[in-house]
Amino acid sequence: MTGLFLGFLLGFIMQRGRFCMAGGLRDLYLFRDGRMTLAILIIITLQSIGLFAFVALGWAKLPGGDFRWLATLVGGVTFGIGMGLAGSCSTGAYYRAAEGLAGSMIAVVGFVVASWYIRQPGGKQLFAPINGPALPDASLMQTFGMSPWPAVVLLTVLTGWLVWRHLKRKSFPVPQPKPRKQGLAHWLFEARWHPFVSAVLIGVIALLAWPSSLESGRVGGLGISGPSAQLFSLITEGKTGFFGWAGYLLIGIFAGALVAAWGSQELRLRSPGLPTMVKSLFGGGLMGIGSGLAGGCMLGNTIVNTAWFSWQGWLFIPCILLGSWLVSYFTIILPNQSNKTKEA
Structure with a gap:
């Protein structure tokens, strides 16, 4: 049941911290706001330091396999486009669905069905040409036959420097409403959380996921793509494979976000309208589809697979950036430019 506990904490923190990775990557492009990108880097760095220490102690194992580079490329861009259209990543859609956002509920339905389909014989056959090309080495260490620690040190120094640069910049106070709660209740359900605080907490959860899931025979960290596919099989066929560590993680994410939304009085049904629902x-x-091809979603690839320096995880990041930024350009920037031209 450790998956359920860690999932609950993750869902609670992401909802209360408004930790939207998709929005952060979009803001990097639209507003040159890199706070959320730095927060993601903090999670990766903390997890990387702890993970390789755990591996040295025998508390965790690293995944093996090869590097399906073409599937990662295509899957990453596809995921990024979907993320831009849905307005959140897959994990974000789950925690926003728990808040009562109808658009996110619909996005979860699309994600669950597509995650299931791409793992079926028909889906595998359809995408076989993309899944075929592969390189034998899955990680930086395998390719160069090196210790991970030089890369860990470099990543730590880079992250520390970027965070220091960001924090020393002059910031402007954000007006806050008068608190209605006091003490712990205020901090848990009312106070505004800094993205870096959320990142540290998520980094610890992501790290603990490795040894806790290993106890159930699963090698890996956080991830929701696989259990989402199993959820569809549970609903439609009654298959109980969903009830493993990752399945309980998914249940916990939804439950934690639900409690956080209820406690902060953000739990209410909201509909964005039919066009947005279809999108x-x-x-x-x-x-x-993208997470199935790339071997992981935003959580599994961007947050987890990067921590052990897998080529798949690090290639996935620029691909989702490309996909999401393309959507931002055609749905936000280009229409705004057209409106300004008409007004002129």
Whole structure:
């Protein structure tokens, strides 16, 4: 049940911290705001330091396999486009669905169905040409036959320097409403959380996921793409494979976000309208296809696979950036430019 506990904490923190990785990557492009990108880097760095220490102590194991570079490229761009259309990544869609956002609920449906389909014989056959090309080495250490620690030190120094640069910049106070709660209740359900605080907490959870999931025979960290596919099989066929460590993690994420939304009085049903709902469904489906091809979603690839310096994880990042930024350009920047031209 450790998956359920860690999932609950993760869902709670992401909801209360408004930790939207998709929005952060979009803001990097639209507003040159790199706070959320730095927060993601903090999670990767903390997890990397702890993970390789755990491996040395025998508390965790690293995944093996090869590097399906073409599937990662295509899957990453596809996931990024879906993320832009849905307005969140797959994990973000789950925690926003727990808040009552109908668009996110529809995105989750699309993600679950597509995640299931791409793992079926028909889906595998359809995407076989993309899944075929592979390189034998899955990680930086395998390719160069080196210790991970020089890379860990370099990543730590880079992250520390970037965070220091960001924190020393002059910031402007954000007006806050008068607190209605006091003490711990205020901090848990009312106070505004800094993205870096959320990142540290998520980094610890991501690290603990490795040894806790290993106890159940699973080699890996956080991830929701696989259990999302199993959720569809549970609903439609009654298959109980969903009830493993990763499945309980998924249940915990939803439950934690639900409690956080209820405690902060953000739990209410909201509908964005039919056009946005259709876009969210399509975006969720693309995220399901993309994560199936790339071997992981935003959580599994961007947060987890990068921590052990897998080529798949680090290639996935620029691919989702490309996909999400393309959507931002055609849906936000280009229409705004057209409106300004008409007004002139």
